[in-house]
Amino acid sequence: MTVKKLENIIAAICIVLTVSNFAIASDNGLPIVIITVDVESKKIDGVELPMPEQVNAICMNNISCGLGKMTELLKEKGYPAVFFLNVYEYKKYGEEPVMEIAKWFDGAGHDVQLHIHPQWAYDKDRNLTHQYTLDEQIKIIRDGKDLLEKWLDKPVLAHRAGAYGADENTLKALIENDILYDSSLFIASENSKVTALDLKKNVLSMYGPLYEFPVTVYRKHEEPPFLKGLLKPVSRVRKYDANWFADEAETEKAVREAIDMKLDFIILFLHSFSFIKHYTPDGDKIADIGAIHRFEHLLNIIKREELRVITFQDIKPGNLELSRYLNRQDSIPDISAQINAVQYSRKRMGITAANYKVFLTVFSLIAIFGLIATIKFIKRKNKNA
Incomplete structure (x- = not known):
């Protein structure tokens, strides 16, 4: 046997072992995590916080509170994230600044995908994608896809509608544009019209050839400890979001329940401005220290529990087969929390x-x-x- 043949055999064995190890890692009963961040401008306290200013934002007391802080924390743990970029803001800020943000994410090893707030480039009176016709949506998605692919020279694989405002036409328009991963379904939002379709609400499902990755949620049941069992708890659907968890204890409970229920995927949610609590007309920013700590805690839990973090770029034949995660029972984790009587009354009254x-x-x-x-x-x- 020649040296060349031996090298080929060794290479083949390495490939088989790699694929086998991956299969074992992805089928160990633990959830696969996709960290998603919607990148967009935002009005905070009635004052607009432009997307470009969020990149290296520094809050009062010299606290890093922008996307730079977010990517720094991700880098420390070695995790990639999916940044859903509202490319249509180029109409206001110019193509160069938005393109540079996309390239910055991509250069740091993150996954940049399409986010749509259509009012930035089309009709200012129609903020939600489902307010547009099918033909209009096909064009809007095509325009955004073409722009992002021109900037990064990579195919656009996934989409999330701004404010979750997708409908069935959105899914059809995505398929028409060969974008087959969507993450717009969020059962706690009235804007998310895809919830009316025959799709699973908290686990993977399909619409034709398109895979729907719902924003992962849990139910939170709250009641005063001294009235436990006497009053009906206040129950709300919450998403796995650093801004939605009340504290690190709730973060821990929610992730633990997802693990115990053997959810296949946890779609974590953030915004590009998640670490900024207040913003004044003078440009002063106040950091959301709690959100920063909760996100750090989330990453620590992922590391401790050895959960696998992927992006949409990792989903491909021979790497991660999605078909094995279909036809699962639709399930939502439940957690309980104690609140005082005043908080209970306030939440009970809405x-x-x-x-x-x-x-x-x-x-x-x-x-x-x-x-x-x-x-x-x-x-x-x-x-x-």
Whole structure:
């Protein structure tokens, strides 16, 4: 036997071992993690925080709070992420700045895929993709795909609709553009019209040749500890998001439940501005320290539990076969949490940070009218006495 033949045999054995090891690693009963980040401009406290300013954002007290911090934490653990980039913002900021962001992600080993907020380039009065016709959606997706492929010279494989605003036409338009991975389904959002389709809500499913990766969720049940069993818990659907976890303990519980339930995939969610809590017209930024710590904790859990982190670029025949993850039971992890009586009452009544002023005004008016009525009643009673 020649040396050349021996080298070929050794190479073949190495390939077989590599594939076998991968198959074992991906079928060990542990969830596969896809870390996703929606990259877009955002209005915080009524002030716009432009996408380009988020890259190297520094918050007050010299705290790094932008995409640079996010990618730094990912690099420390050696994990890639999927950055869904709203390429249509080039209409406002120019092609060069948005292209440079895409190339920066790509150069750091991350996966850059398509994110659509159509109002930036098409109709400012139609913010959601499902507000456009099928033909319009086909064009919008084609335009974004062509732009991203021109910048990176790589095929666009995946998509997420801005504000989850996809419908059945969106899936058809993606298929028409040969984009066969979508992650727009989020059962807690009314914007996500694909939830009405015959698709699984928390596990992988298919629409024709397209694979739908839902934003992974869990149910959180909250009640005061001293009233446990006496009152119905406040139950809400939550996503696996550094900004949605209440604390590190909840982060731990949610991931542990996903592992125990043997979910195939955990689609983690962040925004490009997830580490920025407040932003003023003067440009001052306040970091969301809690979100930063929760994201760090998430990465630590992934490392500790030896969960595999992939991107959409890793999904290919011979590398990761998606067909094996179809036809799973649709399941949602449940966790419990303790809250005080005031928090319970507020959540039971649906009072949030967004609407508390309305509730406060209404309750104040009721109290004032009640007080006036009581005074009049007492006066009338004294007059008749």
